Amino acid sequence: MKGIIVLCTLFLISCNSTKKIDCNNNQEHSMIFDGKIFTSLYQQNAAEYRALCLQAYNMAAIRLDQFKPTTKLPKAIITDIDETVLDNSPYPIHQALISKDFNSDSWFEWSSMSAADTVPGAPAFLKFASKLGVEIFYITNREERERDCTLKNLIKYDLPNADTNHLFLKSGTSSKEIRRQKVASTHEIVMLIGDNLGDFSKLFDKKTSQERTANVDVSLNEFGNKFIVIPNPNYGDWEGALLKYNYKLSSKQKDSVYRNFLKTY
Ligand SMILES: [Mg+2]
Structure with missing residues (x-):
């Protein structure tokens, strides 16, 4: 009798351990809200996040030292702003805690406070580059209405070239290609810094996840050389690609789409 009970128990354990979990099964925790809080917690608290940012900016300094100009044009570094120079992690936490997703008006409320902290390593690197005579151009998809508050936030940390001529905001398209070309028409681009692949090349504009990966x-050879990538687990075009860039979906619909890409066993 004892033997039969042991066998049955073993059979039940083996059934449970091989049953595949359905990623859509447990939806009481939203990836949009709980997920953003967790990734922001990482951004704000993980020493590993800090180390990754410092690693990226250390690499940028090494590459800048090694840079050999090929033209007589003045040298420039193109950098993104959000999650590259400025840390906006309080915003997604604020939104998630009131069960709201990103939207441009609430974002504007946040950005107009000019209260973002800096990404580790960014101020020191940009000041180092500036001392070497390299101009910094900020290419961001913030909107025109954010011009003053953005400059105010950059100036707060005494960041170089924090003036209207070096700040290229979004006008029309979210692609940064035209703005990069504008800088390249007058300057030799030493490197580009960003947390989103669209900060580097049009190769990544509005592409599928598979195309982005490919x-x-x-x-391959640009990363850690001309392209310096800053980690951002919280948002980016990687999300947009999963959504097929349909940002009009409700947070529940987005959650559902994301779950289809989860892998488990
Ligand atoms: Mg960014």
């Missing part, structure tokens, strides 16, 4: 491999 194009990272195409650009």
